[in-house]
Amino acid sequence: MKNTLQNILLLIIVSISICNKLSGRNSYSFTQIGLRQGMPSYVNYVFEESNGVVWLDTSNGIIRYDGLELKHYFVPSLETGVSNQRIFQIVEDNERQLWFLTTNGVLLYSKQKDDFLPYYFENKQSMVAGAVCKTEDGLLFGVNNKLYKYSYKTKSLELFSEISNKADFSIKRMIFWDNNTLVCSNRNNKVILYDIKKNEIIKNPSLEKNNYSDLCVDNEGFLWVTDYNNGVKKIAKDGTLVSEYTPQNSTFSSELVLCMTLINDRIWVGTDGGGVNIINPKNGNIQVLKHESGNIHTLPVNTILNIHGSGNGNNIWLATTRGGLVNARLSYMITYSSVALGNNNGLSENTVLTLFQEADSDYIWIGTDGGGINRLDEKNNTIKHYPTTWGDKIVSICKYSSTELLVSIFSKGLFFFNKETGVKRSFKLTQDKLSDYIKYSRLSTNLYNETESSILLLTNPVVRYNIPTGKSEELINANPKIPLRMMCYIGRDSLYSYFYNTQTIFRIQKDGKHIHSVFHSDTTYFINSASIACNGVLWIVGRKGLYTFKNGELSQIKSSLFKEAKSVLCDERGRVWIGPDRNFSLIILQIRSLYCMVSLMACLKTNTCKNLNFYLIRNGFIWEESMAY
Structure with a gap:
């Protein structure tokens, strides 16, 4: 359940094609193999052979690295x-x-x-x-x-x-x-x-x-040469200087160029102190990979002596001085964890309880467990902390107006939050009983924007709050024998909004006054997660695997792949995202071929996550919360 107060790391899984379309740049993750792994800090040269084994020239001689172990070779003169x-x-x-x-x-x-x-x-x-x-x-x-x-x-x-x-x-x-x-x-x-x-x-x-050192030929037949203290030059066959790149005439990070190579139609340039410059030969655009102090997502070292790309370009190896060996890969995921308060490269608290994004906004609002509200700017991947909310457990966020959000703070109540100033003010409820329930029930109160003018307070009872009038009304549980408990939002279709708790899936008609149960299980804690697909099928992750619910019939998808499934999300492109428990793989099903697994999206090397919870934001981005052990 998304509001369970456990350690939650915020992970962002983004389709590379969508990422490239929006930013025009690739995102890379870096793995450093350094002194802790037995690698000398000085690596002069790196080469990967066709079977994936990496060979290195280091200050301690020749080293062979197979991805797991380092082997040193003594080769006498x-x-x-x-x-x-x-x-x-x-x-x-x-x-x-x-x-x-x-x-x-x-x-x-x-x-x-x-x-x-x-x-x-x-x-x-x-x-x-x-x-x-x-x-x-x-x-x-x-x-x-x-x-x-x-x-x-x-x-x-x-x-x-x-x-x-x-x-x-x-x-x-x-x-x-x-x-x-x-x-x-x-x-x-x-x-x-x-x-x-x-x-x-x-x-x-x-x-x-000229005093040129390293050489490279791009796919269009132009020669690229490095001029140690004068950047990089692009030369045509007739000797014409087509273009040159220096810090004076471009975003090129350093004049001191040490190496250069062609990888995936891009010119990768290693510099002395300026990191890596990736030049697009067709348009001259430059992407700089450079170390930023306090940002774990950036290049670990800024002096690059040699660069090697594997045959398919998936593995890019950087030989560095004082930093050992660095592996760069195209990244499908960015991981944010806690940093010092005020540092915009991470979260104010590792535990993430909720996410919210307004339509046509580049900001993702993040509710944390004790770290208050964070705001992620998806354009530049920076996070802003709000000191006025430090210490608050933000369990749910929704839109209230153009300037304010409505936030639910565990055991404290509901508050307005000013998006510009960060100031929060109390949200007054006319029903004292409801206010006491929010503060003392020990359950999280989730919020949901039902329409532009109404908010559902998913309490017990559920309350519809009218934004323009400030009035609220209680919704009626059509079957009082089925308790509402703490409800979470699933999704909506043209007529209804859907919600679930651990036993039941409910629906509420827009502007309707009743809450109807769609599916109910007599088994306590049967539902771990639920989502509704674009074709109206409800997908349920239960205690014993993955189910679909359609036309009143519950059907289990019998596959060993889903025995340990913990989370499910249906996106707008007809895909179902399933997060298993232990092996931390994301499995995607294509709804049009309902039970056919078409791809294994991502497998992480670590096994530190207990549960995955998903949210569909916009532009096809999948944002994921993961509960750590």
């Missing part, structure tokens, strides 16, 4: 026997062989031996390659100022071409601009273009004059 090498690049070839390019030479990882083997030239000399590119039939290595080709067919390495006659042009980074054009940068951040078919350098004065 062939010359000194000391493990002091740094990784330039890791690549997984088309035969799923892992190649590690290090300061001491190229290493091959043997999965059978779980060890590293040095790769030699034919003359048994170690090969120190600064960069590597994949081709259809092999790998292309940049070794000093030469290109070497490894062939899948012959399993051999041969000299492919000498790209520069300058001895100091030691290749640091390589990337294909197109099938024939290779872009190479060297240790001095000079860039050249090389035609691998004609085996000749392509003159491009605009590239030769």
Whole structure:
């Protein structure tokens, strides 16, 4: 039940498609793997192979991370026997062989031996390659100022071409601009273009004059280059500077760029102290992921040394200095928990008792158990606390006027709340008996906006309050043998509003004077949750699972999936959301194919929630309360 006074964490589950439509930006959640997990604070390079295993170059050497455990590898230098090498690049070839390019030479990882083997030239000399590119039939290595080709067919390495006659042009980074054009940068951040078919350098004065380091090609064929202390530049094939991004001409967060890569059609740029900048190449829009002090939802570290995105782009890994490894994922959910009073990044109290949103408003009003009223601004994801309500247990909220809300405070009564000033004033009831019931019954009094001009006070008896006249009238229980107890709102159709308690589902006709029972169970505490679908079917979560009620008939949906269901919500898009008890998965049923489960929406790694309670707000957003152990 939504008004049970237990620990409740407010969780917001939002459809990514809706989120993108409203904000134009993606929301990311971050997981930090740091010193507590045994990860060194300094991670220089990160790579995820096709099976999901992550390889890291750290201050403590090479580390393998499988999502659960970290394994450290001691890889001694062939010359000194000391493990002091740094990784330039890791690549997984088309035969799923892992190649590690290090300061001491190229290493091959043997999965059978779980060890590293040095790769030699034919003359048994170690090969120190600064960069590597994949081709259809092999790998292309940049070794000093030469290109070497490894062939899948012959399993051999041969000299492919000498790209520069300058001895100091030691290749640091390589990337294909197109099938024939290779872009190479060297240790001095000079860039050249090389035609691998004609085996000749392509003159491009605009590239030769600048100190570019990292390279990236977007899906439209433009070259992106990082200019360490001058942001990022976008260059066309003819050498024309298309655009550049710095803090002076855009929202780009830092001129000090350390790395760059293409992930899901976006340019991800890691900076020194400015977090991550995500650039949309088509329109130039920038999204900045940056650490904000006191906000647990933001990027944990602001200095990013390397970025890697998995093949499908779902896993994004950030190598940081002083922050270990950070995983970034598209987020379907934002979790708000308690923070210091006045901090707008969280709740004044973990326990959330009620939610309310007015039509065409960006504000969600949150009633907490002892933390008073909070207001969530869904545009910028900030929460405002109201000191005048601290200490109050806000069990229900509804609209009263354009400037005030009507709130129900447990054991204190009903109050008007000014949305601008935060001032509350007492709501006077003409019936002293009803006032005493609200204060001393030990039950929560829920509120419901029946119409623009009337509010239902879900007390015992239920009272309809007329806003314009200030008058109230008691509604009559058509079957006095069935007690009303504490009722919660379910939903409405064109004629009725529906409510439930632990045994009964009721309906009240608009402006009607009677309360009629629609469904009643002789079993105490039979109903845990109920909702009405757009087709008029009542969905009930009972003690033994999930039920539907239609045309006077109760039918159980017999499936092991629903034995531990605790909450149910029908949305306006014909879906039924079901919150189980222990495994904390959200199961969605499509009403049009009534008993066919079409997707498993979200599974959380933790098992800390006992119950899920849902509210349908607007714009397709699903807001969820969860009761924690």
